Amino acid sequence: GQNIDQPTEMTATEGAIVQINCTYQTSGFNGLFWYQQHAGEAPTFLSYNVLDGLEEKGRFSSFLSRSKGYSYLLLKELQMKDSASYLCAVMDSNYQLIWGAGTKLIIKP
Amino acid sequence: DTAVSQTPKYLVTQMGNDKSIKCEQNLGHDTMYWYKQDSKKFLKIMFSYNNKELIINETVPNRFSPKSPDKAHLNLHINSLELGDSAVYFCASSQDVGQLYEQYFGPGTRLTVT
Numbered sequence: 001g002q003n004i005d006q007p008t009e010m011t012a013t014e015g016a017i018v019q020i021n022c023t024y025q026t027s028g029f030n031g032l033f034w035y036q037q038h039a040g041e042a043p044t045f046l047s048y049n050v051l052d053g054l055e056e057k058g059r060f061s062s063f064l065s066r067s068k069g070y071s072y073l074l075l076k077e078l079q080m081k082d083s084a085s086y087l088c089a090v091m092d093s094n095y096q097l098i099w100g101a102g103t104k105l106i107i108k109p
Numbered sequence: 110d111t112a113v114s115q116t117p118k119y120l121v122t123q124m125g126n127d128k129s130i131k132c133e134q135n136l137g138h139d140t141m142y143w144y145k146q147d148s149k150k151f152l153k154i155m156f157s158y159n160n161k162e163l164i165i166n167e168t169v170p171n172r173f174s175p176k177s178p179d180k181a182h183l184n185l186h187i188n189s190l191e192l193g194d195s196a197v198y199f200c201a202s203s204q205d206v207g208q209l210y211e212q213y214f215g216p217g218t219r220l221t222v223t
Binding site: 030033041042043044045048085087089094095096097099100101102 | 113149150151152153154157164166199206207211212213214215216217
């Protein structure tokens, strides 16, 4: 079966750094996506990795290791508005996105 | 300008009824999707539609049927609604099928079946 695992909830302090991990087992791999979803809203795209390594985009970075079936999303200089759920999704061999349940990130002042 | 729009935003109905949710995208994308997000927050793909090719998730009951009058619209029709259909339904679109294309989501339709 296909499986995406990520922590259910994390707490961090404003201004700090947090790393959200994602491990996956899927039938085929055509890239890994991170999306942000604020409560009651639609998911919005954050990043995409298809090759091993780190992709940096402003305060957010995403890392991928295909051999380990592992990714992380790194958020720096946390702001209160970063409080949201962060969804890891893997595109399988049929180009369908398989989604994790998301990690709810709580930012405290 | 809304990129992907859905109506209605909220839908409360009784078991056994038939309902439709509409979706429109003005991005000129070739591929559209329907997702179900349950209470545990898992997003599950229901359908994807690209150039008149429909890909159905085999776990979706045949009470659910997508209808695409044109490339910019993909509506979701649900027959004989059941309690377990209560969820948030998201429509999404992408430029094409493939790993290079991010998906843009509509605001969601919260369906409650009583």
